[in-house]
Amino acid sequence: xxxxxxxxxxxxxxxxxxxxxxxxxxxxxxxxxxxxxxxxxxxxxxxxxxxxxxxxxxxxxxxxxxxxxxxxxxxxxxxxxxxxxxxxxxxxxxxxxxxxxxxxxxxxxxxxxxxxxxxxxxxxxxxxxxxxxxxxxxxxxxxxxxxxxxxxxxxxxxxxxxxxxxxxxxxxxxxxxxxxxxxxxxxxxxxxxxxxxxxxxxxxxxxxxxxxxxxxxxxxxxxxxxxxxxxxxxxxxxxxxxxxxxxxxxxxxxxxxxxxxxxxxxxxxxxxxxxxxxxxxxxxxxxxxxxxxxxxxxxxxxxxxxxxxxxxxxxxxxxxxxxxxxxxxxxxxxxxxxxxxxxxxxxxxxxxxxxxxxxxxxxxxxxxxxxxxxxxxxxxxxxxxxxxxxxxxxxxxxxxxxxxxxxxxxxxxxxxxxxxxxxxxxxxxxxxxxxxxxxxxxxxxxxxxxxxxxxxxxxxxxxxxxxxxxxxxxxxxxxxxxxxxxxxxxxxxxxxxxxxxxxxxxxxxxxxxxxxxxxxxxxxxxxxxxxxxxxxxxxxxxxxxxxxxxxxxxxx
Amino acid sequence: xxxxxxxxxxxxxxxxxxxxxxxxxxxxxxxxxxxxxxxxxxxxxxxxxxxxxxxxxxxxxxxxxxxxxxxxxxxxxxxxxxxxxxxxxxxxxxxxxxxxxxxx
Ligand code: SF4
Numbered sequence: 001x002x003x004x005x006x007x008x009x010x011x012x013x014x015x016x017x018x019x020x021x022x023x024x025x026x027x028x029x030x031x032x033x034x035x036x037x038x039x040x041x042x043x044x045x046x047x048x049x050x051x052x053x054x055x056x057x058x059x060x061x062x063x064x065x066x067x068x069x070x071x072x073x074x075x076x077x078x079x080x081x082x083x084x085x086x087x088x089x090x091x092x093x094x095x096x097x098x099x100x101x102x103x104x105x106x107x108x109x110x111x112x113x114x115x116x117x118x119x120x121x122x123x124x125x126x127x128x129x130x131x132x133x134x135x136x137x138x139x140x141x142x143x144x145x146x147x148x149x150x151x152x153x154x155x156x157x158x159x160x161x162x163x164x165x166x167x168x169x170x171x172x173x174x175x176x177x178x179x180x181x182x183x184x185x186x187x188x189x190x191x192x193x194x195x196x197x198x199x200x201x202x203x204x205x206x207x208x209x210x211x212x213x214x215x216x217x218x219x220x221x222x223x224x225x226x227x228x229x230x231x232x233x234x235x236x237x238x239x240x241x242x243x244x245x246x247x248x249x250x251x252x253x254x255x256x257x258x259x260x261x262x263x264x265x266x267x268x269x270x271x272x273x274x275x276x277x278x279x280x281x282x283x284x285x286x287x288x289x290x291x292x293x294x295x296x297x298x299x300x301x302x303x304x305x306x307x308x309x310x311x312x313x314x315x316x317x318x319x320x321x322x323x324x325x326x327x328x329x330x331x332x333x334x335x336x337x338x339x340x341x342x343x344x345x346x347x348x349x350x351x352x353x354x355x356x357x358x359x360x361x362x363x364x365x366x367x368x369x370x371x372x373x374x375x376x377x378x379x380x381x382x383x384x385x386x387x388x389x390x391x392x393x394x395x396x397x398x399x400x401x402x403x404x405x406x407x408x409x410x411x412x413x414x415x416x417x418x419x420x421x422x423x424x425x426x427x428x429x430x431x432x433x434x435x436x437x438x439x440x441x442x443x444x445x446x447x448x449x450x451x452x453x454x455x456x457x458x459x460x461x462x463x464x465x466x467x468x469x470x471x472x473x474x475x476x477x478x479x480x481x482x483x484x485x486x487x488x489x490x491x492x493x494x495x496x497x498x499x500x501x502x503x504x505x506x507x508x509x510x511x512x513x514x515x516x517x518x519x520x521x522x523x524x525x526x527x528x529x530x531x532x533x534x535x536x537x538x539x540x541x542x543x544x545x546x547x548x549x550x551x552x553x554x555x556x
Numbered sequence: 557x558x559x560x561x562x563x564x565x566x567x568x569x570x571x572x573x574x575x576x577x578x579x580x581x582x583x584x585x586x587x588x589x590x591x592x593x594x595x596x597x598x599x600x601x602x603x604x605x606x607x608x609x610x611x612x613x614x615x616x617x618x619x620x621x622x623x624x625x626x627x628x629x630x631x632x633x634x635x636x637x638x639x640x641x642x643x644x645x646x647x648x649x650x651x652x653x654x655x656x657x658x659x660x
Contacts, residue, residue, distance in 0.1 A: 027573070033617050047575055051575040098575070417647055418645060474636075
């Protein structure tokens with residue numbers, strides 16, 4: 001586990017002290033809101049529909065038990081006893097009071113956490129594969145590199161006022177769980193023909209108003225060139241990026257307006273100039289960081305009890321069928337703890353649940369926890385022989401829902417229940433879909449299916465890359481939901497296609513049922529997933545199910 | 557050029573300390589109950605009241621004009637966004653709906 005250096009600690013403490021003084025001056029009237037707003041945003045504090053919201057970074061989604069307990073304590077002491085995990089591997093508190101925020105930030109600093117660069121036109125929290133350091137399919141742990149990028153980008157003097165926010169994701173596995181193709185920069189760790197490690201660098205991806213899949217700007221970048229190359233990309237963007245129009249300011253627009261060839265040429269040019277300036281200090285730093293990410297000492301033990309429990313307990317079997325992923329160490333597994341109990345708010349965890357997860361990580365999980373962009377919590381290193389006990393504890397805490405990757409494991413942004421930018425609600429739609437398919441007892445039969453819901457065009461809920469995407473809009477003063485089909489967030493990333501006119505709130509669940517019905521009817525066999533069937537059949541049978549009236553009208 | 561006819565409005569904002577939804581009353585207070593707000597029927601008055609509200613930065617944040625309609629109880633929201641702000645989120649009984657049930 002990476003521990004902040006003294007420099008980090010001093011920097012974070014100083015920022016909290018500064019912010020404390022700024023909050024005092026805002027409250028006593030010496031700062032106007034116009035003056036204060038950029039200062040609070042720099043510290044992750046937003047104003048939403050009903051209250052402030054504090055967004056806390058969880059770098060590359062990694063936490064230890066002490067940090068998780070502190071998040072619980074903050075939720076209890078200064079919020080309403082819960083937190084919301086987001087698609088950016090952040091946690092959001094929905095009810096902080098302005099005067100309490102400096103204390104919350106101090107409490108975070110006590111465990112080496114902060115809310116810096118969770119807002120503003122800066123390089124945001126660097127995200128990574130949530131199975132990093134554990135996955136069976138991994139080439140290398142991407143977190144040391146993510147940490148290197150975090151240190152390079154934090155308070156980077158040139159990059160505090162970029163044309164727009166800037167998001168970087170890293171994966172160390174060929175199976176992309178970090179949505180790298182929908183980031184401003186995506187990094188995929190690869191090996192070249194002679195087995196040397198480096199990166200495939202993807203640039204200009206993004207969702208939002210103009211969704212785009214990123215393009216490969218460099219198919220093999222040697223590891224030691226990473227920082228100068230990133231710096232080259234960000235500086236070229238800093239220069240070329242449009243500042244005249246907020247909707248055209250992201251790097252995806254810069255790349256598409258400039259053309260990838262020209263953009264690449266400029267980056268390579270800049271890179272040649274920058275390369276010498278780094279002088280290897282970054283590689284020494286990386287080597288030090290790598291040591292603190294050394295894998296835990298995995299034990300060798302038998303696990304007959306795991307197999308016996310699977311035979312004896314169908315609920316445990318269902319849990320192990322859906323919520324486990326393969327681990328690189330023999331006898332171990334990765335446990336995904338679903339924060340999507342049917343009918344619950346996706347991504348929310350109570351402080352009690354956070355403490356249970358912290359205890360489990362400490363006792364059975366080498367003290368590690370991860371937050372996934374799919375709004376679940378991961379215990380990355382659990383030995384199979386411990387799994388029956390882990391499961392029993394999760395179950396008592398309401399955390400044993402066996403639905404990971406299924407239709408009720410829905411991503412939903414906060415939407416108009418909290419978010420000031422929203423055009424419609426997301427959470428109730430997710431709750432209703434999950435509840436309905438639980439009643440139908442169909443989700444295991446349906447198999448892998450990703451529904452992703454956003455409450456506005458900003459697409460924090462990743463709807464464009466959902467197998468079924470749902471976008472909430474305001475149509476003449478009524479909430480209306482538009483469906484996209486066939487999106488994919490993985491290494492085969494695709495932006496979903498709009499299916500047709502939207503549905504009012506009370507018609508969206510029946511519409512999803514019809515869609516799923518069409519899939520079940522048309523799939524070749526149970527092994528063909530929704531996405532595979534959609535790719536084979538195209539949108540027509542699905543559109544016909546969504547809009548049956550139109551079908552009859554056309555036939556008439 | 558035809559302009560859209562003026563529709564009645566209230567001045568809305570968020571309270572400085574806790575961010576709760578508040579509305580401006582006729583006697584220049586900020587109320588947490590929209591029914592107590594001043595319903596403004598005249599465009600020039602609305603602009604004046606907004607200017608006044610924007611000078612209240614020591615108490616509220618982000619004042620704006622929003623459509624409202626007259627009811628027997630007082631002004632009420634016409635759009636769902638402002639309606640949510642009079643209640644709180646729909647996934648938990650938090651915010652105003654919880655305060656109301658505690659009799660605040
Ligand atoms: S997608 Fe829109 S509504 Fe949802 S969290 Fe992002 S900005 Fe808010």
